[in-house]
Amino acid sequence: MITERSIARTPVRPQLPTTMLTYAPDDTLAHRLDPRSKLAVQIGFAATALAHTGPRALVALTAVAGAILVAARVSPLEALYAYRYALVFLAIAPVLAALTLGSPWIDLEDGIVSARASYRVLLILFVSAAYVRSTPVRASRAAIQRTIPGKPGQLLGIGVALVFRFLPVLRADLRTIRDAMAARLGDERGAVDRAGTIGVLGLTRAFERADRLALAMQARCFAWNPTLPALAFSRVDYPVLALAAFLALSALL
Incomplete structure (x- = not known):
């Protein structure tokens, strides 16, 4: 029987370095x-x-997304692997959109429209991958809190910081549970049984992590407005801001 104690004693096999996109100096x-x-x-x-x-807009957006990935030194294959679960839904959406309940049963035009929408979402994910890889968590919190004034900005900045820090830990816990099941031949059990075991143990770990996080925040006298890193625009930022303004204005044309 797989328990929390047995999983804790199970040695974790080394993971590939590209399991998830995180900040890298x-x-x-x-x-x-x-x-x-x-x-x-x-x-x-x-x-x-x-x-x-x-189609021409998609080609231009692809070039921009590729340039952003190069600027952050992020491999497209690494980004695809990091978003592999989202890719499943993006791939299924055009198929479901093309299916009809009556003749002709398959509407290629609806499928193409949905495929373009999925591709646009994929490009947005690529741009977000470059941001995550190149931006420290504290810098993201500082940018949000100094852009949105007052308590709303502080609350949003704290939420973003906690998600960036907490999500990789939860993913590592799920990998540990999965490896422990595989070491005990749990991968030979039914899919529903495996999913139920991983789900229950994963939620248990998540609640325990949340309790420890709350206790740690109290022990460190968590502050709503801590001393955040200083932010300042440099010469390389102004062309990037001009690109951002151009992209925003092009959405209105």
Whole structure:
């Protein structure tokens, strides 16, 4: 029987370094940018991607997304692997959109429209991957709190910081549970049984992590407005801000 204690004693097998995109210190162009500039580019890119659906617009957006990945030194294959679960839904959506309940049973036009929408979402995910890889968590919180004033900005900044820090830990816990099941031939059990075991143990770990996080925040006298890193625009930020403004304005054309 698989329990929390048995999982805790199970040695964890080494994982591949590209299991998930996280911040990695580097000296790329994206790392040198102010996080507010990168957030502006993300917003402008998402607005343009959702507004323009034509083939030429998709080609231009692909070039922009590729340049952003190069600027952050993020491999497209690494980004695809990190978003592999989202890719399943993006791939299924065009198939479901093309199916009809009557003749002709398959509507290629609806499928193509849905495929373009899925591709636009994929490009947005690529841009967000470059941001995550090139921006420290504290810098993201500082950018949000200094852009949105008052308690709403503080609450949003804290939420973003906790998600960036907490999500990789939960994913590591799920991998540990899965490896422990495989070591005890749990992978030979039914899919429903495996999913139920992973789900129950994963939720248990998540609640325990949340309790320990709350206790740690209290022990460290958690502050709503701590001393955050200083942010300042440099010369390389102004062309990026101009690109963000161009992308935002192009969404209105």
